[in-house]
Amino acid sequence: MDEEKNVEKLKELLSLRDFMTFRTEILEENEVDIAEFIEGLTPEERLLVMRLLPKDLAVEVFSELPSEVQEEFMTKISKEEIDHLVREMFVDDLVDLLEELPATLVAEILERTPTEQRATINRFLQYREDTAGSIMTAEYTSLKKHLTVKEAITYLRKNGQNSETLYSCYVVSESRVLQGVITLRTLLLSKDEEKVEDLMDEHVHNVHTDQDVEDVADLFSKYDFMTLPVVDKEDRLVGIITVDDIMDVILEEDTEDFEKMAGTVPSDKPYLKTPVWELARNRMGWLVFLMLSGIITGAILTTFEEAFLVIPVLITFIPMLTDTGGNSGSQSSTLIIRGIVLNEIEMKDVLKVFFKEFQVSIMTGAFLSVLTFIRLMLMYPDRPLVVIVVSLSILLTVIMAKLLGALLPFFAKVIKADPAIMAAPLITTIVDATSLLTYFFLAQLILKI
Amino acid sequence: MDEEKNVEKLKELLSLRDFMTFRTEILEENEVDIAEFIEGLTPEERLLVMRLLPKDLAVEVFSELPSEVQEEFMTKISKEEIDHLVREMFVDDLVDLLEELPATLVAEILERTPTEQRATINRFLQYREDTAGSIMTAEYTSLKKHLTVKEAITYLRKNGQNSETLYSCYVVSESRVLQGVITLRTLLLSKDEEKVEDLMDEHVHNVHTDQDVEDVADLFSKYDFMTLPVVDKEDRLVGIITVDDIMDVILEEDTEDFEKMAGTVPSDKPYLKTPVWELARNRMGWLVFLMLSGIITGAILTTFEEAFLVIPVLITFIPMLTDTGGNSGSQSSTLIIRGIVLNEIEMKDVLKVFFKEFQVSIMTGAFLSVLTFIRLMLMYPDRPLVVIVVSLSILLTVIMAKLLGALLPFFAKVIKADPAIMAAPLITTIVDATSLLTYFFLAQLILKI
Numbered sequence: 001m002d003e004e005k006n007v008e009k010l011k012e013l014l015s016l017r018d019f020m021t022f023r024t025e026i027l028e029e030n031e032v033d034i035a036e037f038i039e040g041l042t043p044e045e046r047l048l049v050m051r052l053l054p055k056d057l058a059v060e061v062f063s064e065l066p067s068e069v070q071e072e073f074m075t076k077i078s079k080e081e082i083d084h085l086v087r088e089m090f091v092d093d094l095v096d097l098l099e100e101l102p103a104t105l106v107a108e109i110l111e112r113t114p115t116e117q118r119a120t121i122n123r124f125l126q127y128r129e130d131t132a133g134s135i136m137t138a139e140y141t142s143l144k145k146h147l148t149v150k151e152a153i154t155y156l157r158k159n160g161q162n163s164e165t166l167y168s169c170y171v172v173s174e175s176r177v178l179q180g181v182i183t184l185r186t187l188l189l190s191k192d193e194e195k196v197e198d199l200m201d202e203h204v205h206n207v208h209t210d211q212d213v214e215d216v217a218d219l220f221s222k223y224d225f226m227t228l229p230v231v232d233k234e235d236r237l238v239g240i241i242t243v244d245d246i247m248d249v250i251l252e253e254d255t256e257d258f259e260k261m262a263g264t265v266p267s268d269k270p271y272l273k274t275p276v277w278e279l280a281r282n283r284m285g286w287l288v289f290l291m292l293s294g295i296i297t298g299a300i301l302t303t304f305e306e307a308f309l310v311i312p313v314l315i316t317f318i319p320m321l322t323d324t325g326g327n328s329g330s331q332s333s334t335l336i337i338r339g340i341v342l343n344e345i346e347m348k349d350v351l352k353v354f355f356k357e358f359q360v361s362i363m364t365g366a367f368l369s370v371l372t373f374i375r376l377m378l379m380y381p382d383r384p385l386v387v388i389v390v391s392l393s394i395l396l397t398v399i400m401a402k403l404l405g406a407l408l409p410f411f412a413k414v415i416k417a418d419p420a421i422m423a424a425p426l427i428t429t430i431v432d433a434t435s436l437l438t439y440f441f442l443a444q445l446i447l448k449i
Numbered sequence: 450m451d452e453e454k455n456v457e458k459l460k461e462l463l464s465l466r467d468f469m470t471f472r473t474e475i476l477e478e479n480e481v482d483i484a485e486f487i488e489g490l491t492p493e494e495r496l497l498v499m500r501l502l503p504k505d506l507a508v509e510v511f512s513e514l515p516s517e518v519q520e521e522f523m524t525k526i527s528k529e530e531i532d533h534l535v536r537e538m539f540v541d542d543l544v545d546l547l548e549e550l551p552a553t554l555v556a557e558i559l560e561r562t563p564t565e566q567r568a569t570i571n572r573f574l575q576y577r578e579d580t581a582g583s584i585m586t587a588e589y590t591s592l593k594k595h596l597t598v599k600e601a602i603t604y605l606r607k608n609g610q611n612s613e614t615l616y617s618c619y620v621v622s623e624s625r626v627l628q629g630v631i632t633l634r635t636l637l638l639s640k641d642e643e644k645v646e647d648l649m650d651e652h653v654h655n656v657h658t659d660q661d662v663e664d665v666a667d668l669f670s671k672y673d674f675m676t677l678p679v680v681d682k683e684d685r686l687v688g689i690i691t692v693d694d695i696m697d698v699i700l701e702e703d704t705e706d707f708e709k710m711a712g713t714v715p716s717d718k719p720y721l722k723t724p725v726w727e728l729a730r731n732r733m734g735w736l737v738f739l740m741l742s743g744i745i746t747g748a749i750l751t752t753f754e755e756a757f758l759v760i761p762v763l764i765t766f767i768p769m770l771t772d773t774g775g776n777s778g779s780q781s782s783t784l785i786i787r788g789i790v791l792n793e794i795e796m797k798d799v800l801k802v803f804f805k806e807f808q809v810s811i812m813t814g815a816f817l818s819v820l821t822f823i824r825l826m827l828m829y830p831d832r833p834l835v836v837i838v839v840s841l842s843i844l845l846t847v848i849m850a851k852l853l854g855a856l857l858p859f860f861a862k863v864i865k866a867d868p869a870i871m872a873a874p875l876i877t878t879i880v881d882a883t884s885l886l887t888y889f890f891l892a893q894l895i896l897k898i
Contacts, residue, residue: 028652029652030652030654030672032671032672032673153637156637157637157638160634160637160638161638165634166633166634166637167616167633167634184615184616184633184637185609185614185615185616188602188605188606188609188615188633189606189609189610203477203478203479205479220696221696221697221700222481223479223481224481224693224696225693226675226692226693243675243692243693243696244673244674244675244692246696247669247670247673247692247695247696247699248670250696250699250700251670251699251703251791254700254703255787255791257707258706258707258710258783258784258786258787259783259784259787261707261783262779262780262782262783262784262873263776263779263780264780264783264784270788270791270793271784271785271787271788271793271794271802272788272793272794272798272801272802272805276805276808276809276812277812279784279805279809280808280809280812280813283777283780283809283813284813284816286776286780287773287776287777287780287813287817287847288816288817288820290772290773290776291769291772291773291817291820291821291843292824294766294768294769294770294772294773295769295824297765297768297769297772298765298766298768298769299765301764301765301767301768302762302765305761305762305764305765308757308761308764309758309761312754312757312758313751313754315750315754315757315764316746316747316748316750316751316754317743317747318750318767318768319743319746319747319750319767319771319881319885320740320743320744320746320747321743322768322771323739323740323743323746323771323877323878323881324736324739324740324743326775326877327712327735327736327739327874327877328732328736330711330712330873330874331711331712331713331732331735331736333711334707334708334710334711334713335707335708335711335713335720335728336720337707338704338707338708338720339719339720339721342700342704342719344719344720344721345720345721349721352721353720353721356721356725356728359725359729360725360728360729360732363725363726363729364729364732364733364736367733367737368736368737368740371737371740372740375741375744394740398736424711424779424873425776425779428772428775428776428877429772432768432772436768
């Protein structure tokens with residue numbers, strides 16, 4: 001790719017005010033790249049470039065801009081330009097925009113919108129965030145089942161202009177109840193005189209407007225759909241969701257999981273666009289909670305203070321022990337949490353997982369334990385009992401850590417919490433306490449202190 | 450969904466040997482669900498059910514089965530049935546199958562495959578794993594640019610039967626060099642007599658056969674493509690990649706990142722299908738490395754053993770301090786790693802990130818430090834100097850941890866390592882050592898021990 005070079009060239013043309021060449025050059029680019037280019041300009045240049053674009057392309061580019069740039073724009077352009085934008089944008093993009101704009105501007109825009117479009121927009125604005133209704137598009141094509149293939153194709157060619165996709169055509173009754181689906185592919189590959197009702201698939205997967213987008217994403221990745229129809233409570237078709245909208249949802253969900261699993265409140269903004277105070281606030285909760293749980297480990301250590309005074313070397317193994325426990329536990333919990341998110345692991349698998357992690361923990365624990373034993377016997381040949389205490393503690397800590405790491409995500413599901421909270425930070429803290437207790441219990445037992 | 454109920458019903462019909470009703474019922478299901486149902490049966494039942502399905506559906510269901518079930522099948526069915534499968538499967542699915550089968554069976558299958566198909570299969574088998582070539586499909590439709598819209602549509606309707614998708618049609622020259630793309634949508638919405646060459650988009654994004662699938666996935670999510678053409682070194686079109694193949698790649702890449710960030714070697718099998726010894730082996734490396742790095746923290750603690758003997762209470766704050774550091778650091782590193790993976794953060798942003806994390810670390814560090822100060826002053830009112838040492842250590846540890854967490858992923862990129870290795874396990878270990886050193890340095894300075 002020579003993106004960078006193109007950007008430099010375009011910027012130069014702009015500064016030379018050679019708008020003719022600039023326009024020819026920028027028209028070679030994709031709308032996503034143009035939006036990215038515009039984002040890097042000053043507000044004045046942005047306005048200039050947008051006005052240089054053909055009107056239809058300008059609308060597409062506008063839809064790709066980040067909301068703060070869109071907002072800045074809306075306050076600067078003329079009423080006629082706003083009207084054109086509103087008329088031409090896909091409803092789902094427009095609704096995303098309106099949700100970000102100040103209320104007064106939204107009211108003003110809605111006032112000048114044709115009644116029918118305003119009704120659609122208002123309906124969309126009411127769907128809760130992260131539901132199927134909030135990401136669906138209203139621009140789809142539906143067919144009636146009595147049509148022949150030839151009639152259907154002619155209908156699509158005449159009326160498809162405003163559809164976001166033509167490739168899955170939904171068949172609806174007079175009252176718009178969803179009856180089936182027929183792909184454009186099937187239509188094209190069938191004979192002109194065949195009937196839609198004989199070719200359509202009546203077993204059409206659909207989702208409800210209030211269904212969680214995560215469920216919708218699961219359906220897409222399980223069945224490799226290209227589109228899914230969205231229906232209301234009366235099973236009437238109200239919109240469709242396309243796979244490209246869902247790809248963004250999947251990436252966002254995964255990003256949220258990464259954030260949660262690192263003990264951070266998920267943010268819906270990219271890192272570089274999140275204000276500092278918001279980043280700090282998102283991280284504070286867990287840090288405070290986990291730091292205060294240090295009271296417990298502190299208390300355990302205080303109880304055994306005497307043991308340290310008798311055999312101070314015991315102290316030096318504490319970080320190794322708690323870290324090994326934390327790492328072992330978070331390896332297990334991360335794999336189990338991810339399995340649950342991907343629906344590869346279900347509640348009924350809990351015993352299978354327990355047994356599997358038990359075996360894995362014995363293998364890894366025994367190996368680490370033997371390794372520790374050999375290393376410490378070389379370092380402290382005169383203190384075999386201490387070496388035995390530490391090696392045995394490693395074994396028991398790894399076993400406990402892995403079993404806790406495996407079971408706690410299931411426990412989270414049972415109490416209807418998000419399994420992702422059982423990731424490294426919390427597991428580490430819980431394992432800290434248990435591994436210290438094990439360590440001192442063994443020390444008292446074997447070293448008689 | 451009443452999946453579960455359907456499965457029970459189908460199993461009952463099967464055990465009653467009521468094959469007529471069974472066949473009618475199972476034909477209501479989607480091929481993904483049928484494959485899932487078959488997976489849950491005994492090997493004998495599987496063979497029986499597959500033979501009850503119409504031949505074309507059987508091929509689709511077969512493509513959805515996990516490779517071990519496919520393999521078992523191939524060894525049981527007749528030569529004629531194998532031939533039918535091989536003939537009807539899409540080349541990319543077939544190649545995935547062949548890669549899993551024992552070499553003798555592959556040779557036998559290839560021997561009985563028609564020469565032309567064998568050439569395609571062999572070519573596909575040569576693409577390295579995780580390259581565009583290895584996931585592309587050979588079943589696409591290409592057009593010539595001199596065609597009219599009407600001719601193009603007629604051509605598609607006649608020849609599209611074997612295409613995996615008809616919705617993006619690539620325009621190629623006589624020597625198959627890629628010249629442009631035209632969507633079926635554009636074709637349908639244009640007038641019969643218009644020419645493909647006037648309607649097609651000549652600026653067509655493409656990928657090379659040896660390009661990494663991660664790059665391909667990035668293009669799909671950035672531009673919301675439905676398909677991308679794959680070209681060879683001479684820019685000749687050799688295949689296409691569809692968005693549904695890429696969704697699987699994205700989920701797999703994210704799963705690998707979760708695994709790497711938990712200090713585990715990524716596995717390409719789902720958790721429940723990974724053998725115990727493989728799970729253990731995947732986790733062992735990091736655990737050993739991190740445990741042995743405990744030698745460093747051990748050495749630091751040994752150096753300061755005397756300090757503990759003078760003021761034993763210092764020991765009790767060690768886990769709180771190292772855990773707070775580890776958590777602070779991994780919050781930062783996780784966010785930065787994810788940002789780098791999603792291309793939201795680039796190398797040039799390193800100073801921006803550094804400054805941002807510095808501010809965040811001052812805010813969170815100061816808050817935690819004050820909280821610690823208040824809590825410890827209540828618990829140890831007679832030891833203000835110890836309280837000051839601990840509170841200051843918290844502040845400095847959080848600052849250092851967050852800066853390390855922010856910078857090390859960039860450092861990994863510089864040395865061409867995967868930034869994901871700079872996740873919680875490694876950060877925690879590095880921060881452990883630095884926080885202990887800070888703690889004892891402050892203790893010596895303030896408590897004069």
